[in-house]
Amino acid sequence: MKKLLNTLYVTTENASLRKDGENLVAEVEGVERVRVPLHMLASVAVFGAIFISPALMAACAGAGITIVMLDRNGRFQARVEGPVTGNVLLRRAQYRASERPDEIVRSIVIGKIANQRSVLMRSLRDYGPDFSEADRAALTVATERLARIIRRVELADEGLDALRGSEGEAASLYFSVFDHLIRSPDEEMRWKGRSRRPPLDPVNALLSFLYTLLTHDCRSACESVGLDPAVGFLHRDRPGRPSLALDLMEEMRPVLADRLALSLINRRQLRAKDFETRDGGSVMMSDDARKLVLTAWQERKKDERLHPFLEEKAPLGLTPYLQAQMLAGHLRGDLDAYPPWFWK
Template identity: 40%
Template sequence: MTELLRTLFVTTPGTSLHLEGDTVRIYHPDKPGRHVLPLLRIEHIVVWNGVDVSDDLIMRSAEDHRGITWMSRNGRFLARVTGNQSGNPLLRLEQTRAYDDPQRRLSIARTIVAGKLQNYRQLLLRAARDLEPPQREEIRAVAATHAESLTAAARASTLTELLGIEGNAARTYFQALPKLTPYAPAGRTRRPPQDAFNCLLSFGYGMLRVATTGALEQAGLDPCIGYLHGVRPGKPSLALDLMEEFRPLLVDRLVLTLFNRKQITSAHTITDPAGGVALTDEGRKFFLNEWSKARERPWLHRELGRDVPAALLPLTQARLLSRHLRGDRPLYTPWIAS
């Protein structure tokens, strides 16, 4: 079983990270004392603008295949260092061959969409249990439309048709979220988000993108050659593909819970003059703490027949996709929550 390692998140401007033997030393002039963490227990390092990483720590992390990711203050991906690419190049050749084969590409894309729609339904049906009868039936009706979308997706004969089905299902889903919490608007806004709810969703998706990209690299796959999202310059399309089945239950569910428990306050977000909403330093630290705790939660994996921590689900699915591409499995099976 793969050991569950930590991701080190460093958000405070003025902080610097240094290599000290087999540890990372965290220094900030306003925080006296010696703060070190063993590198052996750290899988990934994520830092924000204003945080310095020493050259020797970057070199050591690259040597150990420990990723370092730089993010903007609002959670936008800036850069990533991973060291020498690992994995079998023959696997990446098969990944490219599957992309070049329209039917193989469509088959994988269908399963990705199926996983996302099934997990949409899981979230909605679970949440509906706690609602009063009128809203409960409305949410169940939305879940029923997603069941119809699943059937339509399985029959989609082109990628364009499949993307249309997925897009309509996503719009219906986000329009239903205000029935689950009074803090959610009817619809998704981004670049920039126009409200606190969408702000946390975007930030959570950014963290999920970091996790899925790292998982694909660890499995020996190229994060930039996707099937649903295709190949786009500067986009980790396969990471965006793999994220789809995780978005509803690993990010959306967490954000809904934080708002419904009234844990998100006015101190956690700030609105700029143009109406865009971003996390404050306090909000960023709070969400990352909750995100880290949620990553430890075990979820049943039907294919494996056992519980898997949320943090290891992307790697588990990346390995299943690798086995399919190599021909060891007839189909890629998405993760669907039970």
């Protein structure tokens, strides 16, 4: 089993990162704050104006450690990485499959909708006594409709456009009842619908931030097994878009991102005061809130679950790698189909 290495997140404005021997050293105003051996790192993610020494960049590139640069909102800006690796035969198989991706897309869509349904059902179980009759009724109807969409996707001989339509229908239904899952006393924390660039309320700001973190992990997973993260199946190709990473994260978003966001809100670890509204209406997290979310994200990735296909326990943080590995196995012909990941 692959070892779950660490991602170092640097959020302190004007911090500096340098190499010292075989260690990464983080300093703030000349004072050392963190020292991490390079062999323990899988990646480094920096937020905002952070200095990174050329020697550290070279060392990370040589060791296969990706450096990701994000703005203060968590929006992607750039990546620094070493030579691209990958099996050319595998990538050719990936490119051929992208021309006829229906069955891979079917698996991805089934996995995503099933996990969205599991999030709703788990919330009904966890918060059932606290829900109003209207909440319970709305969530019950949504879970039943999602089950019907799953059966339709499984059994119907749908083409690619129809599969994408079913995925969009399920997402619309799932987010239409998302507000019922939020138990915060703050009116500002209510769900009013998805807004992305920029996020216009605290919940969207939190989700967008978590989705950025998950996209980074999925992209790294694709590259680690030799796949091209830019050529996907469900998401259409677009310059600069990591389409395959976005495909891979679809099954995991409800569990790794949405459920973590709900936990932080419902446990009142995040409140309305932890978010700031900027000119133009965009909303972003405060520095302290961002650190809290990053800590919770790292802890969440350590949770172990039984992988339903491999029948082995593995940390949730390894799920992107395991799914990328199985997708590569399917493209090579080792697996008859791509097995989606189901949260149980």
